[in-house]
Amino acid sequence: MIANEQPPTFIYVGDPMCSWCWGFAPTLDRLADRFAIPMETVVGGLRPGPNAEVLDDRMRSYILDHWRHVTEATGQPFDETGLDRSDWRYDTELPAIATVRMRDERPHETFRFFKRLQRAFYAEAVDITDTTVYPSLLNGFNVDADRFVADLATKEWKRVAWDDFSRSQSYGIQGFPSLLVQIAGSITIVTRGYAPYETLEPALTRWFRDQDVLTAAGEACAIDGSNCF
Numbered sequence: 001m002i003a004n005e006q007p008p009t010f011i012y013v014g015d016p017m018c019s020w021c022w023g024f025a026p027t028l029d030r031l032a033d034r035f036a037i038p039m040e041t042v043v044g045g046l047r048p049g050p051n052a053e054v055l056d057d058r059m060r061s062y063i064l065d066h067w068r069h070v071t072e073a074t075g076q077p078f079d080e081t082g083l084d085r086s087d088w089r090y091d092t093e094l095p096a097i098a099t100v101r102m103r104d105e106r107p108h109e110t111f112r113f114f115k116r117l118q119r120a121f122y123a124e125a126v127d128i129t130d131t132t133v134y135p136s137l138l139n140g141f142n143v144d145a146d147r148f149v150a151d152l153a154t155k156e157w158k159r160v161a162w163d164d165f166s167r168s169q170s171y172g173i174q175g176f177p178s179l180l181v182q183i184a185g186s187i188t189i190v191t192r193g194y195a196p197y198e199t200l201e202p203a204l205t206r207w208f209r210d211q212d213v214l215t216a217a218g219e220a221c222a223i224d225g226s227n228c229f
Contacts, residue, residue, distance in 0.1 A: 078123065099161075105148075120133070
């Protein structure tokens with residue numbers, strides 16, 4: 001544990017349907033183990049609601065190209081059969097709502113749930129834009145699944161998710177994944193975009209030691225949806 005009168009906190013800004021965020025998941029796990037500090041998960045809003053796109057042939061080809069780049073860079077698996085759907089919209093709003101709902105009830109389980117959504121969508125071809133899959137996804141989490149799923153359809157929890165999107169923008173985040181560190185109310189951006197553990201760990205070690213601002217540039221997933229799939 002890093003010694004500090006006010007222990008630092010990681011703030012992770014991502015989206016469960018951002019492929020580079022899926023690629024970044026193992027790096028985050030290793031950083032959490034290495035520094036043993038809390039991590040808050042904030043959803044940035046990739047293509048929610050009115051910003052969603054229909055999965056047509058052009059989009060399918062575009063997405064597959066990005067997924068293969070992520071696999072090459074990170075080794076994370078993808079089940080491409082998930083893109084065989086028809087009449088489907090790439091709408092990231094529901095998993096964002098689910099993430100903030102979990103954060104409210106089980107804050108220490110939020111990142112684990114976020115990763116469960118990622119694995120379901122990318123590696124298991126589960127349609128996490130469909131409310132009916134959530135009872136199964138909630139297995140292993142100590143929540144009332146019926147109440148949780150009912151909340152996903154409410155205006156209240158939709159508003160909470162969109163508040164997160166605004167919060168992300170207030171940090172100056174332009175793409176996902178992004179990792180920040182907060183100490184005593186001061187927030188520093190560690191990386192905008194994917195970066196491997198071998199790059200981030202030394203930078204963070206020096207930052208914690210020297211209280212200097214260090215960043216590690218990586219391939220970013222833009223908020224407008226480009227370079228994200």
